[in-house]
Amino acid sequence: MAFQKDGGIQKVLQDIFLQIQHGQWITILGHNGSGKSTLAKVLTGIVEPSYGVVNRDLHGPVQMVFQNPDAQIVGETVSEDILFGLENYNFPLDQCQERVAKALQQVGLSGYEQVPVGILSGGQKQLLCLASAIAVDPHVIILDEATSMLDPASRQRIRAVMKEWHSLGKTIVWLTQDMEEVVLGQVVVVLSEGRLAYQGTPRQFFYAPLSNQMSACRMLNFKPPFVVEVVEYLRKDGLAMAVEDLPIKPEELSKVVTRR
Ligand SMILES: Nc1ncnc2c1ncn2[C@@H]1O[C@H](COP(=O)(O)OP(=O)(O)OP(=O)(O)O)[C@@H](O)[C@H]1O
Ligand SMILES: [Mg+2]
Structure with missing residues (x-):
């Protein structure tokens, strides 16, 4: 165009x-x-x-x-x-x-x-x-x-x-x-x-495969939603989960936190 x-x-x-x-x-x-x-x-x-x-x-x-x-x-x-x-x-x-x-x-x-x-x-x-x-x-x-x-x-x-x-x-x-x-x-x-x-799913966009890598969201200069920011800290502090299980919505975060 x-x-x-x-x-x-x-x-x-x-x-x-x-x-x-x-x-x-x-x-x-x-x-x-x-x-x-x-x-x-x-x-x-x-x-x-x-x-x-x-x-x-x-x-x-x-x-x-x-x-x-x-x-x-x-x-x-x-x-x-x-x-x-x-x-x-x-x-x-x-x-x-x-x-x-x-x-x-x-x-x-x-x-x-x-x-x-x-x-x-x-x-x-x-x-x-x-x-x-x-x-x-x-x-x-x-x-x-x-x-x-x-x-x-x-x-x-x-x-x-x-x-x-x-x-x-x-x-x-x-x-x-x-x-x-x-x-x-x-x-x-x-x-x-x-x-x-x-191009990808929101979860793949918000989370890099490994916790020490930068997500596509961060690389492209977007500020992720609050839930994702919290999970970024949790991952740094040792939360080990596959990307497809990481929460992007408040109700998903609640499940992870109450399970720990
Ligand atoms: N009719 C037009 N004539 C000339 N340039 C245009 C025209 N329409 C859009 N552009 C240019 O195309 C580029 C993309 O504009 P567009 O409006 O699609 O961006 P956008 O992503 O929707 O931005 P925003 O988030 O500010 O709404 C801009 O550089 C803009 O100046
Ligand atoms: Mg526009």
Whole structure:
């Protein structure tokens, strides 16, 4: 993928070979400017790569939640915004109000139906964009740092909605800088200066095979989640476990600590 810049051409994505399976939950990590949003737009087809091929073998609608909610909101009021999206998919009218209400309830914006979008806070706008995406019940959802402005409770709520959704066989592509979101996925991919710098499971990403080695996460300059930091200390202090058994979630850490 290349863009015109300063009279020249800047390659923003290159040598990307990535397969996303139906029903997979994949996290795409990358520092600012690494190419995440561009990759998200290539995946949805908003921009086509200047060379290379994208095969989209889709089984249903794709929804993307953009990094900047203002770029996505089209309605005058909250419910109008969600209805716009539904109209694009020709849902029967009698189903629409029900879908609006359900989506707003899922993101925690019930009662906001008639609120003008202009007075929503940044976080509320993000929640509205998430509601608009969920309302369509897409097969694939691509979230581009879609929780970056949310408070911890809203973040937790969105994670719970996504977990439930994934259990129904949906595909989730979550572009994020939030390491707590990485542990939710099955696969983590790291972009660095437009190239694939890592592909593996979250556990392999967070832990090197040996305790005296640096993890891919550390090597690529990311700060792991709190649980992983604790386990890094435990490993230095003698915790000997195979990587596939090392905890990355609080409930997994609890099992290890209580067993010792
Ligand atoms: N339309 C465009 N024209 C020119 N350059 C662009 C365009 N869109 C993106 N870029 C450049 O491509 C690179 C990657 O941008 P991108 O927005 O994909 O990064 P990102 O990983 O999403 O960053 P962030 O974490 O800050 O959102 C940047 O150097 C950016 O300046
Ligand atoms: Mg971005």
